[in-house]
Amino acid sequence: MSAAKRDFGSFHSSNVQELLDIQDDEYVPPELPFRCELFETYKSNPPIFGKEIKQKHFLLEDCVFLNHGAFGGVLKDALDIAQKYQIWTERQPLRFYDRELLPRLVHVTRRIAKFINCNAKDIVLVENATTALNTVIQNIPLKQGDNVFILNVTYGAVKKMLRWRCEQTGAQLQEVEVDFPIKDKQQLIDYVDKNLKEGSSLAVFDHIPSNTPFIMPLTEIITICKSRNVPVLIDGAHGLGSLPLNITSLDPDYYITNAHKWFCSPKGTALMYVRKELQTLTRPLIISHGFGSGFNSEFIWAGLHDYSPFLALHTVLDFWEGLGQDRAHQYMHGLCKQAGRMLFEGWNTEMAAPEDMFGSMCLVRLPDGLQKISDHMDYSAAETIQNTLYHDYNIEVPVKCVQQRLYVRISAHIYNEMSEYKTLRDAVLDIEQSYKEETCQNK
Numbered sequence: 001m002s003a004a005k006r007d008f009g010s011f012h013s014s015n016v017q018e019l020l021d022i023q024d025d026e027y028v029p030p031e032l033p034f035r036c037e038l039f040e041t042y043k044s045n046p047p048i049f050g051k052e053i054k055q056k057h058f059l060l061e062d063c064v065f066l067n068h069g070a071f072g073g074v075l076k077d078a079l080d081i082a083q084k085y086q087i088w089t090e091r092q093p094l095r096f097y098d099r100e101l102l103p104r105l106v107h108v109t110r111r112i113a114k115f116i117n118c119n120a121k122d123i124v125l126v127e128n129a130t131t132a133l134n135t136v137i138q139n140i141p142l143k144q145g146d147n148v149f150i151l152n153v154t155y156g157a158v159k160k161m162l163r164w165r166c167e168q169t170g171a172q173l174q175e176v177e178v179d180f181p182i183k184d185k186q187q188l189i190d191y192v193d194k195n196l197k198e199g200s201s202l203a204v205f206d207h208i209p210s211n212t213p214f215i216m217p218l219t220e221i222i223t224i225c226k227s228r229n230v231p232v233l234i235d236g237a238h239g240l241g242s243l244p245l246n247i248t249s250l251d252p253d254y255y256i257t258n259a260h261k262w263f264c265s266p267k268g269t270a271l272m273y274v275r276k277e278l279q280t281l282t283r284p285l286i287i288s289h290g291f292g293s294g295f296n297s298e299f300i301w302a303g304l305h306d307y308s309p310f311l312a313l314h315t316v317l318d319f320w321e322g323l324g325q326d327r328a329h330q331y332m333h334g335l336c337k338q339a340g341r342m343l344f345e346g347w348n349t350e351m352a353a354p355e356d357m358f359g360s361m362c363l364v365r366l367p368d369g370l371q372k373i374s375d376h377m378d379y380s381a382a383e384t385i386q387n388t389l390y391h392d393y394n395i396e397v398p399v400k401c402v403q404q405r406l407y408v409r410i411s412a413h414i415y416n417e418m419s420e421y422k423t424l425r426d427a428v429l430d431i432e433q434s435y436k437e438e439t440c441q442n443k
């Protein structure tokens, strides 16, 4: 009996592995009840990036929004479809949860696996990167004296997960400091090459660190980890949607990415890839019905919750396939570079790394006149400027303090345009001027 015709009333978490095993040419996916036909037409008639696509496909208000990197920004059409699934669910909850949900989750898993080029049996859908990172870190066997390696640019919450785990087990967290501005990617490779100890229990790297968003040279770093027998976890929270992802060619041990950030899925969607040999070691933090039935079965049902963001991934995939992922990335990366250059030239400063190390976000140093707004250049000095930009200029952009210097981190998505970064440039110069006038008066 084909998968589509089967009575899924008898379908349980334990059948998930079986459905993932079916070869592509024999697999019959469940029909999609909700679709956005428009995206098919984009393949021959692509939309214009910038303001036009923002109005058409995003819910963002009238604000210079240069902080997609924080919490994403949902694709309006995908949120509409997620809401349709929610309503459909509540019209007959048993039909949805008992008969439809799991085969639909398998379908969307198969599809997203193709998009990032890995086997569908090696990935699971989870609510967010934080859940997946905790899952991996809690499952790594650690004991007294073991070593875990990170660079100090690792995401703050991940450092806390690792510190806690090391405290519990007696393992050591080795944290290597990155010096800014970065000269080239070799500098990062050298930090790993010179410091990573043979046989460490785990090394964790951000694909794109949140505060200092250069692209980590993963190919070289993963090769070093392998040569020293160190399992490597990549935190790609900013990966999917901001860069082309090819898990098979990257070949990490663990790769985690959000779909609800740069990919623009409704909130509550992330992916966790685990190399086959490590899957029996990687157990869910939430134990439910699928436990004991294999990797995918164990993760597919995390109790009763809203699964609509996962199913709306179809719409997001249709969107990216319609736009052409390469075309979208070309726009985003090109805009980011052009904007970064315009800003550091306008402020007479520099980027925190060479421009070819940035993708959809970059870090530009603020003008000298703003580098001494406080005796202690720290997070609160950064926050003061960030809040002024928001309250007085309607610009949403984060200001970061890195090694006692203030930088802005700009994001460039398909809905952004050059004029927005010019507004930012002028606003910063204006704030610098006011600050100079204020300090002169106070002398």
Ligand SMILES: Cc1ncc(COP(=O)(O)O)c(C=O)c1O
Binding pocket: 069, 070, 128, 129, 130, 131, 155, 206, 208, 209, 210, 235, 237, 238, 258
């Ligand atoms: C590098 C990095 N890792 C992990 C996370 C956590 O992502 P989430 O809050 O979606 O779990 C973030 C969020 O911004 C991040 O930037």
